[in-house]
Amino acid sequence: MLLTFIIEIFFLLGSIGFIWGLRLMSSPDTARKGNMYAGIGMILAVIAALIMPLEGTVSNNYAWIFAALLVGSIIGYYSAIKVAMTSMPQMVSIFNGLGGACAVVLGLADVLHYYDGTKVVDTLGFFTVLLTLFIGGVAFTGSIFAYAKLEDLIDDKKVTLPKHSVINMIMLAGLLGLGAYILMQGEAIGMEAAIIFLVISLIYGVSFVAPIGGADMPVVISLLNSFSGLSGAAAGILFDSQFMVVGGILVGASGTILTVMMCNAMNRSIWNVLIGGFGGTSAIGATATGGTVKEISLNDASIQLYYSQSVIIVPGYGLAVAQAQKICKEIDDQLSANGVEVKYAIHPVAGRMPGHMNVLLAEADVPYPKLLDLDEANSALSSADVAIIVGANDVVNPAAENDPGSPIYGMPVLKVWNAKSVIVLKRSMRSGYAGIENPLFFHDRTKMLFGDAKDVLSKLNSEIKSL
Amino acid sequence: MENFYGFFLDNLLIIYLLAFTVLLGFEIIAKVPTVLHTPLMSGSNAISGVVVIGAILLVRLTEPTDYLTLSLGFTGIVLGMINVAGGFVVTDRMLEMFKKKKK
Numbered sequence: 001m002l003l004t005f006i007i008e009i010f011f012l013l014g015s016i017g018f019i020w021g022l023r024l025m026s027s028p029d030t031a032r033k034g035n036m037y038a039g040i041g042m043i044l045a046v047i048a049a050l051i052m053p054l055e056g057t058v059s060n061n062y063a064w065i066f067a068a069l070l071v072g073s074i075i076g077y078y079s080a081i082k083v084a085m086t087s088m089p090q091m092v093s094i095f096n097g098l099g100g101a102c103a104v105v106l107g108l109a110d111v112l113h114y115y116d117g118t119k120v121v122d123t124l125g126f127f128t129v130l131l132t133l134f135i136g137g138v139a140f141t142g143s144i145f146a147y148a149k150l151e152d153l154i155d156d157k158k159v160t161l162p163k164h165s166v167i168n169m170i171m172l173a174g175l176l177g178l179g180a181y182i183l184m185q186g187e188a189i190g191m192e193a194a195i196i197f198l199v200i201s202l203i204y205g206v207s208f209v210a211p212i213g214g215a216d217m218p219v220v221i222s223l224l225n226s227f228s229g230l231s232g233a234a235a236g237i238l239f240d241s242q243f244m245v246v247g248g249i250l251v252g253a254s255g256t257i258l259t260v261m262m263c264n265a266m267n268r269s270i271w272n273v274l275i276g277g278f279g280g281t282s283a284i285g286a287t288a289t290g291g292t293v294k295e296i297s298l299n300d301a302s303i304q305l306y307y308s309q310s311v312i313i314v315p316g317y318g319l320a321v322a323q324a325q326k327i328c329k330e331i332d333d334q335l336s337a338n339g340v341e342v343k344y345a346i347h348p349v350a351g352r353m354p355g356h357m358n359v360l361l362a363e364a365d366v367p368y369p370k371l372l373d374l375d376e377a378n379s380a381l382s383s384a385d386v387a388i389i390v391g392a393n394d395v396v397n398p399a400a401e402n403d404p405g406s407p408i409y410g411m412p413v414l415k416v417w418n419a420k421s422v423i424v425l426k427r428s429m430r431s432g433y434a435g436i437e438n439p440l441f442f443h444d445r446t447k448m449l450f451g452d453a454k455d456v457l458s459k460l461n462s463e464i465k466s467l
Numbered sequence: 468m469e470n471f472y473g474f475f476l477d478n479l480l481i482i483y484l485l486a487f488t489v490l491l492g493f494e495i496i497a498k499v500p501t502v503l504h505t506p507l508m509s510g511s512n513a514i515s516g517v518v519v520i521g522a523i524l525l526v527r528l529t530e531p532t533d534y535l536t537l538s539l540g541f542t543g544i545v546l547g548m549i550n551v552a553g554g555f556v557v558t559d560r561m562l563e564m565f566k567k568k569k570k
Contacts, residue, residue, distance in 0.1 A: 018514055019491065025507055026498040032562040035510055039555040042516065046551075049523040059531050061540075065523055068541045072519075072548025079549070080556035088505055088561075095512035095554055098546045102518040105543040109525050109536055124474050225508055228515045237481070239521040245481070246488050247517035253492025254511045258504060348501060355504025362564040373501045 003053060010048035011243040017041020018247055022254070028368050045243050085363045086320050089221060089353040093147040096221070096228040100139025103231035104198070107132035110238055111198075115191040123183055128237045130179050130194070134201045136231035141205030143224045149213055150352060156213035164211045165274075171204045212273065215394065219262045219273045221353045226255020258354045265348035265374075267400075267411035291442035293429070296449055298456075301423055302463035305331075308385035310341040312377065314414055315357055316350050318391015318427070322453035325364035327461055328390065332366065334464050343370050345377030345387075345414050347395035378415050387419035391426075391453050397438045407436060422446040425456050506561045513554025519547025 017037045024034025050065070083091045110129045113119035121129065148154045161167060175197065182193050212220050229251025236244025263270050296304075305311055313332070319325060332342045344366065350357040358371055372380055381387060389396055392414075399406035400413045416422050422445050429441070440446055449456055475482065499507050522543030529536045 019495065021510075022492075022495050022499075022507075025503055025510065026495075026500065028500075028502060028562070028565040031503055031506060031565065032559060035506070035555060035558045035562055038510060038514060042513070042551055042555070045517070045520055046523070049520045050527075052524075054524070054528060056528060057530065058527060059529065060527050061529060061531060061537060064537055064541050065526050065544060068522075068526075068544035069548050072545040073552040075545070076549040076552030076554070077556055080553040080560065083557060085561070088509065088557075091553075091557065092505075092508050092512055095509070095550050096515075099512065099515040099518060099550050102516075102522060102543045102546040102550070105539050105546070106518060106521045106525060109539045109543075112536065112539075123470070221508070225511060225515075229511065232515045232518045235518050235521045239524055241520060241524075242481070242484060244517045244520055245484060247514050249485065249488040250492045250496075251511040251515040253489060254496045254507060257493060257496050258508065261504075346501070353505060354508060355501055355506070358502045359505045359561055359564070362561070365564075368502050368565050371502055 003051070007048045007052040010044045011241075014041040014045035014048070015243055015246040017044070018250055022250060085359055086323070088356060088359060089217065089351075090147050090150045092225065092353060093143045093150060093221060096224045097140050097143030097147065099228035100136040100143060100224075100231050103132050103136030103228075103235045104140055106235045106238060107136060108198070111191060111194045115187065115194075123186070125238075126186075127179075127183055128234055130182065130197060132231055132234040132238060133194070133198045134175065134179075135227050135234060137198055137201030138205040138208065139224055139227035139231050141202045142209045142220075143205075143228070145206045145209045146217070146220050146224060149209070150217065156211075160211040164207070168204070168207055171200060171207060175200055175204065208274070215266070215349065216273050217352045218349050218354055218356075219259055219266075219270070222255050222258035222262055223270075224255075226252050226259060229253075229255055262349060262354060265412060267408070291439075293441055294447050296423060296447035298449070298459050298463050301447075301449055302460055302467060304421065304423070305335060305386055305388070305460075306338055306340070306464055306467050308340055310343070310380075310384045311335060311386045311388060312343050312345050312372075312381055312384045312416075312419065314345045314347075314377075314387060314389040314392050314396060314416060315361065316347075316390065316392025316395065317352060317357075318393075318453050320351060320357070320360050320391075322391065324390065324454040324457050325360050325366075327454060327457040329361075329364040329366055331457060331461050331464060332370075334461070343372050343377075343380055343384075345372050345374075345381065345416075347374060347392070347414055350392060350395060374412055374414065378418075381415055382418040384419040386421050386423060387416040388423045389416060389425060390457070393426075393438055394436065396440055397436065398440055398443070399436065399438070403439075416440065417443055417445060420445065423449055425449050425451070425453055427452060502565070503562075506558050506565075509554055509561065510558040511554075513551055513558060516547045516551035516554060519544055519551055522547055 018041050021034040021038030024030040107129050114121050178197050229248045233245050233248025236248050335342050346357050396414050396416045398417055400408045400411040522540050526540035
């Protein structure tokens with residue numbers, strides 16, 4: 001009795017640890033403590049799960065458990081220490097997949113026990129088993145596929161079939177039908193049907209991620225994050241564990257909110273993202289803005305930056321690809337030393353996952369009060385002397401504001417053209433992910449600085465040094 | 468339908484728990500600033516490692532000779548634990564960088 005009481009207190013404290021931990025995530029100052037509270041919550045729950053009294057045949061098998069805990073911890077710890085900050089989207093994808101896979105394994109064990117008669121499950125219970133297999137399965141293969149895309153192991157165009165969304169719909173309908181059939185037939189139909197259900201779910205996971213790519217990756221990662229949480233919550237119902245349900249739902253909520261935010265940041269519905277909105281087709285039809293492009297010399301650019309009052313840097317994924325965050329920070333330091341106010345304007349979908357750019361800049365020691373979100377940035381831009389754009393394109397496209405014919409019309413963008421002058425660092429005149437021409441490059445106030453981001457920034461840095 | 472009513476009434480507490488946790492989750496997470504969205508995601512990766520609890524219970528309830536289930540459970544614990552350990556450590560690594568520095 002006392003033991004059960006203590007165990008349940010542990011689970012309760014564990015859940016509170018999660019909730020309090022996430023609450024502390026509301027500020028960068030307290031977030032680290034929050035992460036620690038959530039971690040302590042998890043440790044309490046693991047201890048409780050190890051010693052809690054169970055009904056039925058309990059053989060414990062502690063050797064298996066401790067071996068597995070050890071192997072998992074070592075792999076997890078080393079991958080966490082080793083991973084580069086630019087690869088965070090890949091790591092989060094893999095982790096989403098592992099969470100889903102773990103839920104699948106738990107669902108599978110229930111399927112085995114249901115059909116060999118060692119576990120009695122009612123229809124609703126078996127519905128939960130199928131739900132766990134489906135959500136977990138999609139999170140698993142979908143995330144692994146998303147990882148492969150992020151690592152550039154897969155070419156988006158090669159994996160998209162003609163009428164892909166129709167194929168996905170058919171598969172989903174098939175899953176629904178098969179699931180309903182399995183539930184109605186009960187034990188009579190045999191285990192094979194449940195295994196087929198799982199296999200189709202796994203294939204669906206790949207097929208559902210296949211046509212989505214490029215700039216839509218932040219949405220996909222958020223969505224899969226939510227799935228991995230929900231599969232955990234479903235598994236929690238299987239094990240009658242309130243703790244697992246609370247943890248899983250919190251993650252599900254977090255993933256869902258981020259998905260919605262990312263969709264809003266691109267002014268697209270989740271449906272539109274999943275079906276595949278701007279593929280290659282819209283790019284060709286985009287109106288040619290024409291006009292002349294003005295270039296600026298490194299020397300002029302450095303002088304302009306050095307003697308201005310306020311500079312706003314707009315980093316895009318190009319900056320991260322070029323690993324140019326540190327040089328960016330060096331330029332920031334030099335300008336700040338001369339009394340220039342330097343801020344960073346960060347669009348919600350800069351980078352390849354929510355908040356990615358903030359982490360990359362934090363890694364380069366940029367203090368977070370200098371990082372402005374969309375609204376702050378837009379009010380700061382109207383009074384800025386220079387806006388310098390490094391490796392960003394679609395998120396600074398004025399067409400989103402004033403060209404109803406543009407595919408990105410209505411997407412919230414950084415209004416860099418409100419700054420007194422704009423310098424765009426760019427490799428070439430190529431268009432961005434969405435394949436849309438950017439009238440900003442032809443704007444009166446815009447001057448272009450062509451070249452590789454890292455290369456140009458380091459030259460700019462030494463120019464400023466020599467001033 | 469009778470079945471469904473019965474299920475609802477029998478599981479009233481867990482349904483309350485679900486409803487309130489969903490609301491609480493949305494409420495708390497909506498307050499997380501954009502700056503912290505990546506750590507939020509990796510942190511929630513770690514939290515979705517709660518599945519490890521289920522895997523531990525599964526192994527404890529398995530006959531020592533049932534190697535199929537034992538291997539499933541073992542795999543489950545390893546996968547869940549990678550999430551837990553990896554998620555918390557990488558989140559801590561990231562949050563350490565978000566220190567306030569004077570200009």
